[in-house]
Amino acid sequence: MTQKKPQNSxxxxxxxxxxxxxxxxxxxxxNPRNIMLxxxxxxxxxxxxxxxxxxxxxxxxxxxxxxxxVSEHIKACKWKTFGCASAIASSSVLSxxxxxxxxxxxxxxxxxxxxxxxxxxxxxxxxxxxxxxxADQALRKAINNYYYSSGTLDRVRPEVERVIxxxxxxxxxxxxxxxxxxxxxxxxxxxxxxVPIEKLSxxxxxxxxxxxxxxxxxx
Amino acid sequence: xxxxxxQKFGNAGxxxxxxxxxxxxxxxxxxxxxxxxxxxxxxxxxxxxxxxSINLAILGYCRAHHTQNxxxxxxxxxxxxxxxxxxxxSCRQLIKEGYEVTYLPVDSHGLIQADDVIRAIQPNTILIxxxxxxxxxxxxxxxxxxxxxLQAVNHQRIADGLPSIAFHxxxxxxxxxxxxAVNSLAVDMLTLNGSKIYGPKxxxxxxxxxGLKIEPIIFGGGQENGxxxxxxxxxxxIGFAKALEIAQLSRKELKVxxxxxxxxxxxxxxxxxxxVLNGDAKLRLPNNVNFSIGGIExxxxxxxxxxxxxxxxxxxxxxxxxxxxxxVILAIGRSHELAHGSLRFTLGRETTKSDIDTTVKExxxxxxxxxxxxxxxxxxx
Numbered sequence: 001m002t003q004k005k006p007q008n009s010x011x012x013x014x015x016x017x018x019x020x021x022x023x024x025x026x027x028x029x030x031n032p033r034n035i036m037l038x039x040x041x042x043x044x045x046x047x048x049x050x051x052x053x054x055x056x057x058x059x060x061x062x063x064x065x066x067x068x069x070v071s072e073h074i075k076a077c078k079w080k081t082f083g084c085a086s087a088i089a090s091s092s093v094l095s096x097x098x099x100x101x102x103x104x105x106x107x108x109x110x111x112x113x114x115x116x117x118x119x120x121x122x123x124x125x126x127x128x129x130x131x132x133x134x135a136d137q138a139l140r141k142a143i144n145n146y147y148y149s150s151g152t153l154d155r156v157r158p159e160v161e162r163v164i165x166x167x168x169x170x171x172x173x174x175x176x177x178x179x180x181x182x183x184x185x186x187x188x189x190x191x192x193x194x195v196p197i198e199k200l201s202x203x204x205x206x207x208x209x210x211x212x213x214x215x216x217x218x219x
Numbered sequence: 220x221x222x223x224x225x226q227k228f229g230n231a232g233x234x235x236x237x238x239x240x241x242x243x244x245x246x247x248x249x250x251x252x253x254x255x256x257x258x259x260x261x262x263x264x265x266x267x268x269x270x271x272s273i274n275l276a277i278l279g280y281c282r283a284h285h286t287q288n289x290x291x292x293x294x295x296x297x298x299x300x301x302x303x304x305x306x307x308x309s310c311r312q313l314i315k316e317g318y319e320v321t322y323l324p325v326d327s328h329g330l331i332q333a334d335d336v337i338r339a340i341q342p343n344t345i346l347i348x349x350x351x352x353x354x355x356x357x358x359x360x361x362x363x364x365x366x367x368x369l370q371a372v373n374h375q376r377i378a379d380g381l382p383s384i385a386f387h388x389x390x391x392x393x394x395x396x397x398x399x400a401v402n403s404l405a406v407d408m409l410t411l412n413g414s415k416i417y418g419p420k421x422x423x424x425x426x427x428x429x430g431l432k433i434e435p436i437i438f439g440g441g442q443e444n445g446x447x448x449x450x451x452x453x454x455x456x457i458g459f460a461k462a463l464e465i466a467q468l469s470r471k472e473l474k475v476x477x478x479x480x481x482x483x484x485x486x487x488x489x490x491x492x493x494x495v496l497n498g499d500a501k502l503r504l505p506n507n508v509n510f511s512i513g514g515i516e517x518x519x520x521x522x523x524x525x526x527x528x529x530x531x532x533x534x535x536x537x538x539x540x541x542x543x544x545x546x547v548i549l550a551i552g553r554s555h556e557l558a559h560g561s562l563r564f565t566l567g568r569e570t571t572k573s574d575i576d577t578t579v580k581e582x583x584x585x586x587x588x589x590x591x592x593x594x595x596x597x598x599x600x
Contacts, residue, residue, distance in 0.1 A: 029519075029522065030523075030526065032592070035592055037591055037592070051594060055555075055556040055559075055595050055597055056554070056555045056556060057536075057555070058516055058535060058536050058544070058555070058556075058559040059516075060593070060594055060595050061594070062594035080592055080593060080594040081592060081593070081594070082514070082515075082516055082592075082593035082594060082595050082597075083516050083519070084516055084517075084518035084519055084535065085518055085519055085522050087516075088519060088592065217595075218594070218595070
């Protein structure tokens with residue numbers, strides 16, 4: 001008897017239990033759509049970027065959105081994902097969902113829930129449901145980045161925001177936006193945020209630097 | 220095995236002749252297993268598999284020790300932090316019952332030194348349970364050295380009026396490839412199962428040295444000398460004995476298999492950058508190759524390989540019920556990221572050099588593809 005995985009299952013865990021992916025999931029996993037393998041020529045027109053997840057947890061997703069500044073419809077979506085089959089497939093499925101038929105308006109796109117993506121995938125094995133949550137979060141982050149970088153700050157709605165300095169309103173969200181904009185040092189980030197660096201305590205500056213380091217690794 | 224389903228289906232506990240005949244066959248199987256282990260027939264108990272044997276050894280021995288000595292406090296058990304869940308969970312159960320457990324950390328090669336085991340002994344220690352070979356990374360632990368050192372310790376303990384310590388080894392992974400003679404191993408209990416030796420699933424044995432007191436964990440009609448109630452699984456017991464015999468006869472394959480293993484390890488190291496071998500390169504089972512590959516997630520790699528007809532497994536959290544990455548890969552000091560990116564290839568009797576070449580070629584392409592899809596770089600250190 002040689003070791004064989006049980007019939008009708010795609011993956012088997014160490015306990016020998018198998019699970020099955022739908023044909024839609026398999027299709028998007030084996031033939032991912034809209035993946036960022038080479039930079040598109042009009043990369044400059046991609047005006048919303050977001051990253052969620054952490055390698056420690058086994059899932060990271062990065063999205064690039066090309067949003068038409070007039071109609072605010074999503075004209076193109078590119079992504080890169082580190083993760084399991086359902087993380088990759090959900091990235092691909094979401095990219096198709098938001099760009100078909102001329103592109104989804106961003107306000108509608110930010111309302112997409114994990115359940116919407118799972119339904120579009122034809123369902124997921126119970127144990128894998130947490131994975132697809134990544135794609136909708138990454139999308140909302142990229143939309144926030146679009147609002148931030150296009151100067152419509154009142155429309156930014158970060159999911160969770162950690163306040164680093166109350167007095168000057170320095171948050172990890174703002175630092176993330178500065179890193180996406182290309183600033184790499186505490187000095188440059190604080191200058192761009194119009195915060196006088198000499199007025200900050202050493203511990204706040206350290207925290208800002210740590211935060212920059214964290215986001216620089218992601219973007 | 221087949222005749223025991225459609226012709227010789229008698230209940231081995233029955234008096235009618237069909238039953239007596241199957242009883243004889245069961246005992247012949249027991250004799251064959253005993254012979255291979257250099258043990259006595261009454262030292263072999265058939266169980267429902269490796270997990271059950273381990274539960275019987277750990278729970279059965281500790282509980283019997285407690286009852287027998289009318290001990291006021293519960294004893295102490297020594298094991299390692301990278302055992303099979305059957306051992307870890309049995310120990311967890313004993314902690315609930317009041318026992319103490321020491322989980323010795325393994326080193327970065329997935330090994331442990333006999334001295335470290337001996338140093339962990341306390342006056343109230345009653346059992347040491349350490350695997351013979353690890354199921355995920357294939358490292359072979361120094362069971363003989365631990366057993367011999369323990370014999371000296373026990374000699375002194377008896378002189379000091381302390382209870383002697385029993386030694387159990389989970390040899391499920393070793394059955395196919397390693398020496399199983401219990402005397403030379405100096406163990407008191409040893410677990411084997413059928414599915415890991417090309418034998419049937421749902422059958423295992425526990426070797427327990429004559430005179431060792433063990434309480435049953437399954438109660439009923441008193442089969443297997445009262446240690447394992449329930450109608451005997453004759454067909455599987457006979458299949459198990461046969462598989463073990465074949466495994467012993469095919470020892471000459473070991474050299475070939477070891478050569479293939481080392482070839483595969485060398486090829487992967489040469490052709491794919493940013494990888495690290497999990498487990499010692501030499502002190503490992505001849506069928507085990509386990510790498511952590513930087514920047515890939517295991518389940519995705521498993522599925523892409525599967526599409527190419529190559530079966531392997533991963534320590535990634537994404538392929539576990541509890542969503543935690545492999546405790547074995549973490550135990551040898553790898554990061555969570557590298558546990559997610561671990562892949563285990565198991566070689567077998569039918570594996571050829573050309574299979575390995577194909578596997579390495581496909582793996583190289585898949586790793587390249589997955590890395591190009593990933594937004595992060597992960598160093599394999």
